Amino acid sequence: MWSPFVLSKQTESQLADFTQLFFGQALRRLAKRYARANRVSLHQALDLLAGELGFVSWTKLVSTSKKDWIPSPEQMASVEAIVEGALPADFQAGHPAAMAHRLAYLDNAEHGMIGDHPYRLQVALHDVIMVGDGWSITVPENPGARPIVQTVTENDGKCPVFELEFLQKALSLVRDRAARVRGEISTDWPRRSTKPDLDGVVRRPLWGRESDAWFCLHCSGKITGIQIAQNLWHCPGVAHRPSTSSTRPSGVKTRGSLCRQ
Template sequence: MTETKQLRRLKVLAKRYARANRIAQHQALDLIAGELGFPHWNKFISASKKGWQANSEQLAGVEAFVRRPLSAATFRKADPEAMSRRFAHLEQAEHGMIGNHAYRLQELLHDVIIAGEGWSIRVPENPGAIPIVETFTEQNGECPVLDPEFLETALSLARHRAAQVRGDISVDWPRRSTKPDLDGVVRHPLGRGESDVWFCLHCDGKITGTQIAQNLWHCPGCGASPLDIFDEPFWSDDGGKSFLPVKEDVAVERDEPNFRIVDGRPKLDLNEEKFILLIRSALLDDATNISERLGALLAEISVDDENCAWIALEADLWPEDKEPVQALAVSALLGLEVELESVWSTIPFAWPGLGEITSSTTEYTKMMLDTYAQHGGSPDRKA
């Protein structure tokens, strides 16, 4: 594959990936470059101009990457680095079986998640937080995580991984952040100084250095993250004198998880935008020629809070005596009362009658261009 063909192929793959996952083209290009070992697309282009080419194995890797979906909408607007981390988490997931049930175990943003069909358990980064069990069935339903022995095994796997994650965090932090001195003084892992007393911005709790170090810099009272922990209560009017000490002395990993039943069924959320989309689609069903189709696309549609719909159709494009049967039927299904109106406004092309003799956009476009050339001069072309 020549350099030009290879570059063109990579751009096509990036475009396909961007469209499939509804992300920006430049994000997809950067992700493709990342699969080839470059920090971003511009670096890849610079190397390509100097003669660098991907080998067949690298191209196969990019092809496989493009076939892998970006399933989490949460990361749709993230930067390429964040999305790459997401893929790394998915690739690092461990797969196994508990009895006859498959599971996937992975770390995500320092939380550990073990999940299977219809259930998941999340062990938070905070050592004192209660694990969260989510199921798609009632407590008396058939779900493996409702079996105490299964739950105990799954929790053990997740907690073991969580201990490894917390160990890795501790290694990355300064030693004084996890080991207080004889006076209980510890250093904030984010560089906010040293102290033997710390304050939680979230709950106004007063925490000892030993407490906060043992709980991996999460508030033992409310669970707030290290971002909310400060050595000075700058938000307090009395310098923190009214703040109460957090009672819990050490982080205790609770045995009983918190169960949550999740309704995974899709929920229909109808709003004005969706009402208009369905009504316009129905108008296109009613259209039998190009003029009427253009009238459906250009129709003014609005829906108010009292479930009344207003449809204004361009008189030169939609026959005044033609009732939009499908649009009215869809509106009735949606519980909307419809008011129809004909309006006169500027239409996109002259000679609207041309669109009444064909249902083919290609044929109409040719006739329209020919008629402009014969009677009205060549149409202006504006980018």
């Protein structure tokens, strides 16, 4: 006869301890990132995140967590949003092998130093990429996209991108190069593609179609001519590219053109 699997009291206790440890470590990592971005002490950042979770202090949160309390998914999402909003870039964990391959691939790129840390800088498909040992920074062609910082998880404690002063200098270099790249793109396009007329009408860089309103067929969002020109024909509402857009909402048969994301 089938019987349900029942955990022993000891196993249940071990699972509870593991869960509490996992969330505790996750919150501490978020607090460290917030502290670095805002140049405040770690204990101030811990207390701030504890306050967001409804506790008067981090110490109170820790003592309550020992009584089997863990944050809900909604609470964790709220804390993560606060931390991400304080950072000048989107941080991601990179795969060690991929990061090493990228560093080797950019061996012939422009080399430089920020303090004691060497870097390599290159433009790839209009994205500007800076790579160092265990870290990389990418500023996409899309003017509306946030920079992307990737680090090798095992090397997080050593990565200079977690030091605000280094990160600001690196972002300044990459953004300056990205501005040059975007300027070159604009120079290659018709003037009306990047500067709307008085009615907000812009011309598609390819094929020359004109309109004062565009609709992304990926997210169905409406984009004004001014918005799409300022965004170098990337959809401001979607992070990926490329996508299609037309001068009419999706489902309406009409002439269309491409809008990159």
